[in-house]
Amino acid sequence: MKSELLQHAITQSLAVRNRSYSPYSQFKVGAALITKSGNIFVGTNVENGSYGATVCAERIALFSAVSAGEREFETLIVTADMDGKAVYPCGLCLQVFSEFAPQIPVVLVNASTGKIEKETTLDTLFPHQFSLNS
Template sequence: MNKDILFSEAEKAANYSYSPYSKFRVGAALLCADGEIITGANIENRSFGLTNCAERSAIFTALSKGKKEFKALAIHCPDADYPVSPCGACRQVISEFTESDFPIFFSGNDKNYTESTIGELFPYNALDELRDQ
């Protein structure tokens, strides 16, 4: 897996963000098991509860295309001075479709990324126990 390519795709995806309220653009690039990279951007709404994050946009698009196995996720936020990790809702969705060792890379405007896993970001996932039964 080439992290530079994944981050480049996440960076491009951030350009498609619709974020007129927060001015906080986010792009995500999801590497599927077959090698395809599917991107997503955050899409805001006046009613913030209806906003969809970049990570979920990418995952939902992949699932809608029949993709069910994923290798890695890169997230880029060009409007932050720090690496931006997935929010709680995104962590929940990511954990639904990946194993605990699933790699997640995230960055801010300096493009230095932080590397983690969904298990580190979302520990004690009850689904892990159900999957093991």
């Protein structure tokens, strides 16, 4: 992948993180999803007083992309305040992404520095994915 596109997506994930609605956890997350066609879709976490209704940044980015007709994905960027350790997508997000991109590269960005903290893949984080097709 072009590093320009990756850097642009990182910048967008940092920006969207500032629009997080997280009055309960105060934990802001930004996500940017690069599609195979070279588009970038972003998401931020949106919490709710009925906690179970909260939706993570990663799924919002994915749902936005799918709503726009995208089905093939290149890279997922997740931006959070890492504070010395990487923040990974939650199990729900890993499962949802496994439906569309079971081996997608996942780039974890430290929101404080804007630097990449860790690069991994979905299947590394979530090796035993649930699928109705398996």
